[in-house]
Amino acid sequence: MDKLQIHIVINSNLYTKNPESSELGKKIVSTSIEMINDLGFESFTFKKLGNQIGSNESSIYRYFDSKHALLVYLISWYWSWIEYKIVFSTANLNSSKDKLLTAITILTEDITEDNTFSYIDETLLHKIIISESAKAYYTKDIDEENQKGFYKTYKKVVQRVSDIVLEVNPEFEFPHMLISTVIEGAHHQRYFSKHLPSLTDVVEGKNNIVRFYNDLVLKTILT
Amino acid sequence: MDKLQIHIVINSNLYTKNPESSELGKKIVSTSIEMINDLGFESFTFKKLGNQIGSNESSIYRYFDSKHALLVYLISWYWSWIEYKIVFSTANLNSSKDKLLTAITILTEDITEDNTFSYIDETLLHKIIISESAKAYYTKDIDEENQKGFYKTYKKVVQRVSDIVLEVNPEFEFPHMLISTVIEGAHHQRYFSKHLPSLTDVVEGKNNIVRFYNDLVLKTILT
DNA sequence: AATATATGATAGTATTACTATTAATAAAGA
DNA sequence: TCTTTATTAATAGTAATACTATCATATATT
Numbered sequence: 001m002d003k004l005q006i007h008i009v010i011n012s013n014l015y016t017k018n019p020e021s022s023e024l025g026k027k028i029v030s031t032s033i034e035m036i037n038d039l040g041f042e043s044f045t046f047k048k049l050g051n052q053i054g055s056n057e058s059s060i061y062r063y064f065d066s067k068h069a070l071l072v073y074l075i076s077w078y079w080s081w082i083e084y085k086i087v088f089s090t091a092n093l094n095s096s097k098d099k100l101l102t103a104i105t106i107l108t109e110d111i112t113e114d115n116t117f118s119y120i121d122e123t124l125l126h127k128i129i130i131s132e133s134a135k136a137y138y139t140k141d142i143d144e145e146n147q148k149g150f151y152k153t154y155k156k157v158v159q160r161v162s163d164i165v166l167e168v169n170p171e172f173e174f175p176h177m178l179i180s181t182v183i184e185g186a187h188h189q190r191y192f193s194k195h196l197p198s199l200t201d202v203v204e205g206k207n208n209i210v211r212f213y214n215d216l217v218l219k220t221i222l223t
Numbered sequence: 224m225d226k227l228q229i230h231i232v233i234n235s236n237l238y239t240k241n242p243e244s245s246e247l248g249k250k251i252v253s254t255s256i257e258m259i260n261d262l263g264f265e266s267f268t269f270k271k272l273g274n275q276i277g278s279n280e281s282s283i284y285r286y287f288d289s290k291h292a293l294l295v296y297l298i299s300w301y302w303s304w305i306e307y308k309i310v311f312s313t314a315n316l317n318s319s320k321d322k323l324l325t326a327i328t329i330l331t332e333d334i335t336e337d338n339t340f341s342y343i344d345e346t347l348l349h350k351i352i353i354s355e356s357a358k359a360y361y362t363k364d365i366d367e368e369n370q371k372g373f374y375k376t377y378k379k380v381v382q383r384v385s386d387i388v389l390e391v392n393p394e395f396e397f398p399h400m401l402i403s404t405v406i407e408g409a410h411h412q413r414y415f416s417k418h419l420p421s422l423t424d425v426v427e428g429k430n431n432i433v434r435f436y437n438d439l440v441l442k443t444i445l446t
Numbered sequence: 447a448a449t450a451t452a453t454g455a456t457a458g459t460a461t462t463a464c465t466a467t468t469a470a471t472a473a474a475g476a
Numbered sequence: 477t478c479t480t481t482a483t484t485a486a487t488a489g490t491a492a493t494a495c496t497a498t499c500a501t502a503t504a505t506t
Contacts (some may be wrong), residue, residue: 017452024453040363045493056454058496066494134357140263142418155421173424174435180415180422181408181439189400190405195365198378199403201396212397216404219442240447240483247484268462279485293462447506455505462493468486476478 006078014073014146017063025063026119032070033124040066041071041132046069066118071136072150078129079153081122082149087159096167101214103161107179108186110212130187158183171220182213231303235297240286243342248286249342250276255293255345264294264355294351294359295373301352302376304345305329309383319390322438326384330402331409331436353410381406392444402445405436 012018017134019025036044046067050057064070067188072212085106090099111126137151145151172178189209201209235241242248254276259267269290273280288291308329313322316421334349360374368374385398385417395401427432 022452043363046495047493054455055493058455060452061495062453079452131361134361137419138354138414142265146419151419155419158422174431176422176424177408177412177431177435178439180411181404184411185400185404185408188403190374191361192403196360196369196374196378199381199399199400208397208400212400214438216401216443219446220439223442223446269464273485279487280463281486282484284464285484290495357476450503450505451505452501452503455499457496457498459480459492459496463491465490466488468485468487470483472481472483474479 005079006056006084008077008084010076010080011149011152014069014076014150015063016065019063019073024053024055024059027055028060028063028070029074030119030121033074033128036071036074036128036132038126041128041135068136068139072145073134075133075136075137075151076153077120078125079157081168083153083157083160086137086157088126090164093135097218098166100164100217103164104182104214104217105210107157107161107183108210109207110190110209120171130190133187145149161213165217165221172221175221182217231300231307233296233299233303234372234375237292237299237373238286239288242286242296247278247282249274250278251283251286251293252297253342253344256297256344256351259294259297259351261353263353264290291362293360294355296369297351297374298347298356298359299376300343301345301348304382306376306380306383309380313387319387320441323384323387323391323440326387327405327437327440328433330380330384330406331433332430333413333432353413356410356443361421370383375438388440388444395444398444405440409436 010018010020017025019029028049032044032049035049035052039048045065046060047057050060064073086103087101089106093099093102111123113123137145139145158176158179160178165172165175165178186209189200189202189212192199193209199211200208233241233243240248242252251272255267255272258272262271265395267290269283270280273283285297288348304324309326312329316322316325332385334346336346360368379407381399381402384402388398388401409432412423412425412435415422418433423431
């Protein structure tokens, strides 16, 4: 069966030339995802990317102002994709509680299968989100960038799930804190489980991260 | 009244020459805290630090291998200090629940007053922990560094508070995940409240971060 | 065939994150 | 007091980074 082709549209502030408008642009995006995963964001450079794809540093700069801009683009893409997943998966659910648990699961689960989009590997992108996304928004330029809408898609996801929280319990005082805590927390836990395991209680094959956060959310808003 | 003078001892892997052993060393530490706050970690350099303190880049390298090593040193110092605060504040408490709430408060509260140690400004250091500490452990070298004990003091704090969680509820399955989620969460919330406020529900003067996490912890482990 | 557009190649710049060497100075021991 | 040692300062140098600028070439469109 053919996969559903959904188009994710990215705010034009996030690139100088739209990478979706050319083969080179798509190659830049897909290969940067691989290379950031392999090298880590610090060691990743446009020069290395150019070599890898048989193109030139200067050509890459025509699409993205800087490697930071590229990272922000990837993060924005990721959150648009997550939003789509949440909307799609909760559309047919009647119970707010089911909606909430579905959303929390999407936000906290591991991503392993290949997905809808041809040139973006969501599994690798998810790893970048875990390991590198804090580097995007812990910048001195955060306020300026935020004003330009760089983090809009992330904020939209938090807002959407916070709204579901309020459907479940309209009295709950801290829906945004809860959801952003869960999102960031799940990413930290996945990273810690690999590198600083004593900060977690992750056990192979038990899906503890998803269980922990689903449980935490329900207990926090329902008692 | 004189302040209590506690000495925080730092693992000798975290420096090449102990900064506490000289005036220059202390100056390096205290001024780096100011400068990292002002410039952000990326724009902070040993050259600039040297200029600021009327010393030379090469002299600073004798104390710390790299600016990354200096950041790790500061983080380690911070967690030793937090551990001391927790031990001190919970020593006289009989109830495990009180101990837990005291510890969670220490981990999530804002730090505003000047404190015990002469040459380290804990208020500024706390800000560095919030804005820069993820950059220390989201590195490609994390496993190697972890093995050398670079993150020991952080892990000790998580372990200590997790033990209190288990005193309150010995059946609770995820004490480490809960505490590391709370610690990282509180830091994110403080940062978000300033720069991405729609991700939080922080209201001036209401101490919502501390309230939210204390409430979350109790509900999660007691229901 | 002419023109516009996208890409490639090359060169150049200021800065960074160091390393290495040597000189000057201060403290400590004989 | 003289000498040794330790500490810090000064200078120079390096490879790499994160760009910018310019110009040439290939490809597509009219």
